[in-house]
Amino acid sequence: MATSTAAKAPLPSGIVSYEDYIAKNKVKAPSNTMDQSAFLTLFTTQLKNQNPLDPVKNEAFVAQLAQFSQLEATSSMKNSMETMVKSLEGDKMLAGAAMIGRRVAVPNGPLILLGGQPVEANVDLATGADGVQMKVFDEKGQLVRKQIFGAQPIGPMRLTWDGYNDNGAAMPDGTYTMQVLASSMGKALQPTVNTLSTVRSVSNAGTGDNTWLLEVDGGKSVNMTDVKRIAY
Structure with missing residues (x-):
C-alpha cells in the first residue's frame, strides 16, 4: 500500500512539533531544561494537530518516548553522580575534621x-x-x-x-x-x-x-x- 504524502496540518502559532524542537536544539549541549511537563505539552499538541490523512506512525511515537526516557535517565544519572561526588567530598572533610587534635x-x-x-x-x-x-x-x-x-x-x-x-x-x-x-x-x-x-x-x-x-x-x-x- 502506498504511503500518503499529504502535508501535515500546520500547528497553532507559538507551538512547535517535538521533531522541530529537537532539530532546533541539536547543535546545543544536552539540556535539562525540558522537563516531563514540557515534553508532554509538546507531545499532546503534536497528537492534536497531526494530519489525519497521514498520522504519525506508532513507531515514531515509541521512538519519541524512548528518546525522552533516555534523556531523563541521563539527566537523573548526572544528578546522582554530582550528588555522590559532593557526598564523598563531605565525607572526606568530616574524616579530616575528626583528625584535628589527634x-x-x-x-x-x-x-x-x-x-x-x-x-x-x-x-x-x-x-x-x-x-x-x-x-x-x-x-x-x-x-x-x-x-x-x-x-x-x-x-x-x-x-x-x-x-x-x-x-x-x-x-x-x-x-x-x-x-x-x-x-x-x-x-x-x-x-x-x-x-x-x-x-x-x-x-x-x-x-x-x-x-x-x-x-x-x-x-x-x-x-x-x-x-x-x-x-x-
Missing part, C-alpha cells in the same frame, strides 16, 4: 620535643639492613644526637629519641628533624622517616580532584592519603 604518623614530619618526653618515629625497611644510623637535628640544622643500631630485619623499625644530645644534656622543647641512614650489602639507603605530629587543621587543596590537606606541627601540610597511622 596525632598522626606522617612521612618526613617534624619531631616535636615537649616536656622532655621521648619522641617516637619509625621507618619501613624495604630490605634487611646490616646497620642503621639515626640522626637528630635542631631547628638550625645542627646535629644534636646520633645513634647506631645493629642489623635489622626487613619491615617496620621503631625509633625513639629520648630528648638528650650526645653529651647527655637535655635538649629544650622545640621542633627537630630526624634522618635515618641504613646500609645493605654495602649499599647506602635512606628510608623515609614517619613521625607523629598533631593535626592542627584540614583544608581542600583546591586542585579539583578532592585532595584534602592536613596541617601538622611545624606548619607542614601533608596529603590526607599519606597518613600512615592515627594515634589513639
Whole structure:
C-alpha cells in the first residue's frame, strides 16, 4: 500500500512539533531544561494537530518516548553522580575534621620535643639492613644526637629519641628533624622517616580532584592519603 504524502496540518502559532524542537536544539549541549511537563505539552499538541490523512506512525511515537526516557535517565544519572561526588567530598572533610587534635604518623614530619618526653618515629625497611644510623637535628640544622643500631630485619623499625644530645644534656622543647641512614650489602639507603605530629587543621587543596590537606606541627601540610597511622 502506498504511503500518503499529504502535508501535515500546520500547528497553532507559538507551538512547535517535538521533531522541530529537537532539530532546533541539536547543535546545543544536552539540556535539562525540558522537563516531563514540557515534553508532554509538546507531545499532546503534536497528537492534536497531526494530519489525519497521514498520522504519525506508532513507531515514531515509541521512538519519541524512548528518546525522552533516555534523556531523563541521563539527566537523573548526572544528578546522582554530582550528588555522590559532593557526598564523598563531605565525607572526606568530616574524616579530616575528626583528625584535628589527634596525632598522626606522617612521612618526613617534624619531631616535636615537649616536656622532655621521648619522641617516637619509625621507618619501613624495604630490605634487611646490616646497620642503621639515626640522626637528630635542631631547628638550625645542627646535629644534636646520633645513634647506631645493629642489623635489622626487613619491615617496620621503631625509633625513639629520648630528648638528650650526645653529651647527655637535655635538649629544650622545640621542633627537630630526624634522618635515618641504613646500609645493605654495602649499599647506602635512606628510608623515609614517619613521625607523629598533631593535626592542627584540614583544608581542600583546591586542585579539583578532592585532595584534602592536613596541617601538622611545624606548619607542614601533608596529603590526607599519606597518613600512615592515627594515634589513639
